Amino acid sequence: MIRVCPNCTDVDIDKLEELVPGNLEVECIGECGQHEGKFFGYINDELVVKETEEEFFEEVNKAK
Secondary structure, three states: OEEEOOOOOOOOHHHHHHHOOOOEEEOOOOOOOOOOOOEEEEEOOEEEEEOOHHHHHHHHHHHO
């Protein structure tokens, strides 16, 4: 399961949904203001913070 906040992550939610259809929760994840300008979210209950969207999507693909 992938969980991201629509307000505080820089991850493109539409692209992420294409990668993990039906395996995405978009909600507050309690990380507001802590990772400004980063691409982050929970991947299988582990917080992943990356410098680029590409790096975050690589981690998502590894977890599939």
